[in-house]
Amino acid sequence: MTEILIAALVVTGIGLVCGLILVLADRFMHVEEDHTFTEIRACLPGANCGACGYTGCDGYAKALAADKEGALATNLCVPGADAVAAQIASVLGREAMDVIEQVAVAGCDGDCNATRVKYEYQGVKTCAAVKMLYGGNGLCSYGCIGLGDCASACPNQAICIKEGIAHIDTRLCTGCGMCTKTCPQHLIRLMPDVEKVVVMCSNHDKGAQTRKACSHGCIACRKCEKNCPTGAVTVVNNLASIDYSKCIKCNKCSDNCPTGAIMIADLSGIHRQRG
Amino acid sequence: MKEILLIIFAAVFANNYVLTKTLGICPFLGVSKQFQQAAGMGVAVTFVMVLATAATWPIQYYVLNPLNIGYLQTIVFILVIAALVQFVEITLKRFIPGLHKSLGIYLPLITTNCAVLDVAIANITNETAFLPSLFNSLGAGIGFLLAMILFAGVRTRLDQNTNVPKAFRGLPITLAAAAIVSLSFMAFSLK
Numbered sequence: 110m111t112e113i114l115i116a117a118l119v120v121t122g123i124g125l126v127c128g129l130i131l132v133l134a135d136r137f138m139h140v141e142e143d144h145t146f147t148e149i150r151a152c153l154p155g156a157n158c159g160a161c162g163y164t165g166c167d168g169y170a171k172a173l174a175a176d177k178e179g180a181l182a183t184n185l186c187v188p189g190a191d192a193v194a195a196q197i198a199s200v201l202g203r204e205a206m207d208v209i210e211q212v213a214v215a216g217c218d219g220d221c222n223a224t225r226v227k228y229e230y231q232g233v234k235t236c237a238a239v240k241m242l243y244g245g246n247g248l249c250s251y252g253c254i255g256l257g258d259c260a261s262a263c264p265n266q267a268i269c270i271k272e273g274i275a276h277i278d279t280r281l282c283t284g285c286g287m288c289t290k291t292c293p294q295h296l297i298r299l300m301p302d303v304e305k306v307v308v309m310c311s312n313h314d315k316g317a318q319t320r321k322a323c324s325h326g327c328i329a330c331r332k333c334e335k336n337c338p339t340g341a342v343t344v345v346n347n348l349a350s351i352d353y354s355k356c357i358k359c360n361k362c363s364d365n366c367p368t369g370a371i372m373i374a375d376l377s378g379i380h381r382q383r384g
Numbered sequence: 385m386k387e388i389l390l391i392i393f394a395a396v397f398a399n400n401y402v403l404t405k406t407l408g409i410c411p412f413l414g415v416s417k418q419f420q421q422a423a424g425m426g427v428a429v430t431f432v433m434v435l436a437t438a439a440t441w442p443i444q445y446y447v448l449n450p451l452n453i454g455y456l457q458t459i460v461f462i463l464v465i466a467a468l469v470q471f472v473e474i475t476l477k478r479f480i481p482g483l484h485k486s487l488g489i490y491l492p493l494i495t496t497n498c499a500v501l502d503v504a505i506a507n508i509t510n511e512t513a514f515l516p517s518l519f520n521s522l523g524a525g526i527g528f529l530l531a532m533i534l535f536a537g538v539r540t541r542l543d544q545n546t547n548v549p550k551a552f553r554g555l556p557i558t559l560a561a562a563a564i565v566s567l568s569f570m571a572f573s574l575k
Contacts, residue, residue, distance in 0.1 A: 116453045123443070123460055127467030134471050138478035 145200065146174035152196040154189045156264075158285040160211065161185035173197065184208040188283040211284030211299040212376045213267075213277050215292075217253040218309035218369070220272035224248050224323035240293040249322040251312040253296055259288035279376050302376040305358040308349050310370040315347055320368075327370040333362035342371075388519050395523025398573045401499045402531035403566035408499030412531060413558060415493075417543075422536035423529070424483060430525025432472060432494050433503050436465045437521040440504040441514055461504050469495040499528060535565055 150170040157165035162185065163172055173181055184194040184206035191208050198205040230239050230246040236254040244250045255273040260266075267281035268288060277288075279302070289297045296311050308327065312319045316328035329347040336342075341355035342362045349362070349371060363371040401407045408429070415425040440461050448454050473491045476484040484491075494500060503524045507517040538561050542548070548557050 112452075115451055116456055119447060119451060119453060120456060120460060120463070123447075124463055127463060131467060131470050131474070134474045138474050140477050140481075 146170050148200045149173050149197055152189075152193055152200060153186055154193065156188050156283075156285070158188055158283075158287075160187040160283075160285055173201065179203060182206060187211050188285060210302045211286070212279045212282045212302050213284065213286070213288050213297050214300050214307050214374070214376065215253060215259070215268075215275045215277055215288075216296045216298060216307070216309060216311040217251075217274055217294075218325045218372065219247070219249055219252040219323040220274045220325075222272065223325040224252060237293045245294070247322075249312055249314075249319070249326060251294060251296075251310075251314075252323065254294065258291045258293065259297060262287045262291040300376060301353070304353055304356070304376060305373060306351060306356065306360060306363050307372055307374045307376075308351060308370060309372045310348065313346050313348050319347070325369055328368055330367060332365045332367065333371055336361045336365045387516070391516055391519045392523035392526070395520050396527040396530060397569065399524070400527040400531060400569050400572070401502070401524050402528055403569040404573055405499075405502070406566070407502050408497050408528060409562075411493055411497060412528075412535065413555075413562070416532055416535045416539055419533070419536045419540065422532040426525075426529030426532040428472075428483075428491065429494055429497065429500065429528050430522065432465070432469060432497075433500050433521040433525040433528075434518060435468055435472070436461075436500050436504050437507055437517050439464050439468055441507060441517050444508050457505065457508065458501075461501060465500055465504065466495045499524070531565075535562065538565060 150166060153166040153170060155166050157167075159165065161169045163169040166186075169185065173183065179201070183197045183201065183203060186193045186197070187208065187210055189208075190210055191205075194208050195205040225248050226246045227248050228243070228246050230242065232238055232242070234256050236245075236256045236258040239245050239254050239256060245252075245254050247254060253274040255270050255275065257268070257270045257275065259275050260268040260270060263282075264285065264287060265281045265283055267278045267283075268275050269278070270276070275288075275297070277297075284299055284302075286299050289295075289299060294311070300307065310319075310323075310325065310327040312323070312326045314322070316330060319326040319328050327344075327348050329344050329349070331344050333342040333349050334344050338359060338361065339355045339357055341352045341357075342349055343352070344350075351362070351371075360373055363373050399405065402409065402412045411425055411429070416422045443460060443464060444454070444457065448456060448460065469491060473484070476491070503521050507520060512520060539558065542557060542561055552560070
């Protein structure tokens with residue numbers, strides 16, 4: 110009995126002494142910590158999506174807390190949107206900045222009315238699997254496969270598959286970019302929600318070839334390029350691309366597109382549901 | 385003097401904790417990405433090793449042995465080393481904030497570092513006297529530091545190398561490199 114008692118007492122005693130030393134050390138060598146980090150972290154939604162460019166919410170909060178000069182923007186939290194940006198700004202005592210939210214846009218409008226399949230696929234129902242079989246079953250090898258890898262990756266159920274292609278509900282999209290990483294065709298990209306025209310095609314084939322594959326494809330006719338008053342639209346590698354820094358939202362490119370590959374889009378998601 | 389040098393050299397080269405005894409691999413792989421961090425970690429481990437021996441040796445000989453409870457060695461040592469590392473962390477935060485910042489999450493890693501515990505236990509099992517024990521710990525720490533620095537150099541070159549096959553990038557090639565570096569230390573322990 111005494112052996113056990115001695116052993117227990119010795120270990121407890123050593124533990125107590127260690128604890129006491131630590132308490133004293135903490136008392137006498139205490140350093141005032143920066144509370145900014147915890148406060149900012151409390152503002153952030155905690156989704157750890159990485160849309161801000163940091164490794165999770167902790168990373169962004171740490172960077173903001175460490176940023177004494179105020180050079181780091183407070184509006185990088187896309188899922189949190191304006192509300193979070195305002196909170197962070199008030200914690201840091203800075204002017205609130207408007208968040209230009211990012212929304213995902215799937216660059217393909219080749220639904221089942223516009224294009225067909227080149228073979229009947231009966232395997233595992235994921236886009237990634239189909240992609241491995243002769244580059245996909247669509248007649249257009251660049252287009253949306255439509256088995257919804259993006260929809261299952263989306264944490265907000267913002268994507269649904271209608272008529273064989275992905276549709277993104279901009280009201281639900283938080284711009285986290287999960288779908289952009291999952292899409293095996295790399296169709297989905299994030300765009301600022303203030304833009305009005307989008308190229309809804311990702312086909313880089315020559316015009317005649319694209320026309321055979323899909324009636325909504327970009328045939329690289331360059332009408333958009335000629336009609337654009339600011340030179341924002343250029344056809345690169347047989348596909349129209351828009352330089353949004355020059356775009357004045359006149360819609361001349363979409364009005365003149367013979368196949369409807371450039372579309373007017375409302376990305377603002379006016380009644381966006383953000384938590 | 386000659387004896388002390390001998391102890392240190394043996395601990396640094398022949399009995400190198402990382403490369404010969406394969407202890408303390410976690411910080412060895414985790415912190416060796418950058419030279420500065422690797423050196424900082426090595427210094428911190430050296431410091432903790434010497435301190436841990438200085439604390440655990442008297443406990444073994446003046447508390448555990450007289451009471452015949454030497455079997456509590458492991459648990460008591462872990463307790464003492466954990467408290468010690470905490471103490472070091474608080475001290476660093478107060479007096480050398482720069483080092484504390486760069487070691488940050490690695491200091492708690494030292495708490496459960498098997499190399500530190502093994503140094504403390506080896507000094508007891510080899511029945512080394514107090515002063516030689518301290519030098520042995522110092523040598524072990526310097527050996528760890530040396531391994532960290534060597535490997536940090538290897539890793540910076542590995543990162544620049546674009547010829548590494550895709551499947552081997554990252555941890556696999558790091559482990560292979562660690563194996564090759566430890567091979568080089570075999571020369572010291574061959575009899």
